[in-house]
Amino acid sequence: MDRRELIELTNKVYRQTLLFPKKEPLRYRIRETADSILSSLTEWEVLHNLNGGNLFKPSKEKDLVFELEKELLLISSYFDIVKWQNWVSYFDIIKIEAEYEKLKKSFSVVKIKEPVVKKEEKKIEKVERIKKPIAKTPELDERKMKILDILKKKEKVQVWEIKEILSDVSKRTLRRDFDNLLKQGLVERIGESNNTFYKII
DSSP states (O other): OOHHHHHHHHHHHHHHHTTSOTTOHHHHHHHHHHHHHHHHHHHHHHHHHGGGGTTOOHHHHHHHHHHHHHHHHHHHHHHHHHHTSSSSOHHHHHHHHHHHHHHHHHHHHHHHHSOSOHHHHHHHHHHHHHHHHHHSOTTSOHHHHHHHHHHHHSSOBOHHHHHHHSTTSOHHHHHHHHHHHHHTTSEEEESOGGGOEEEEO
16 A cells, blocks of 8 residues: 555545544544554655665664554554444445555565565465465355454345445355355345345354
8 A cells, every 4th residue: 555545544534533423532543543554654664765775773663563563453443443333334434444454464465575584484484374274265265254244243234235345346256155155054145136135144
């Protein structure tokens, strides 16, 4: 995520928090955390661009990484609280949260690329390769887990509602995912044609 996208994401947070009650403390805490994430990532970018990253001290890097991870976890926790309030659209918050999650993943990739100790990196890569197939079977991949997570938070949903959250996935693929979840007995279908809803069992 580049700086322009990060600024736009911070602006989205500001627009959403405008809809919170005026004296609600979360209104300001979420904004402060979003500002802090923007500040930390800007600092990260500046330090890495200075002289090809040669001026970047390892202790400063560790502090910055720790601070950023803490802020991303904090804003995620705040969003979990907001989702259960009636101040803003549940789906708008989910979209913003997904963008921060994407940011967190892209930042993790940057960290892994930084050379620390080559032997340790190789060990970590091997462990990750071993764990992935065990943790995620082909029947229940990351997308289906996200669908189940949304269903846990909402009583029932239609395919188009999931499509709004997972915008890069086609409706046809989402229908196949729901059929797969139905076969596994994890969800049930209610209604038919345009009034078809899915809920968790």
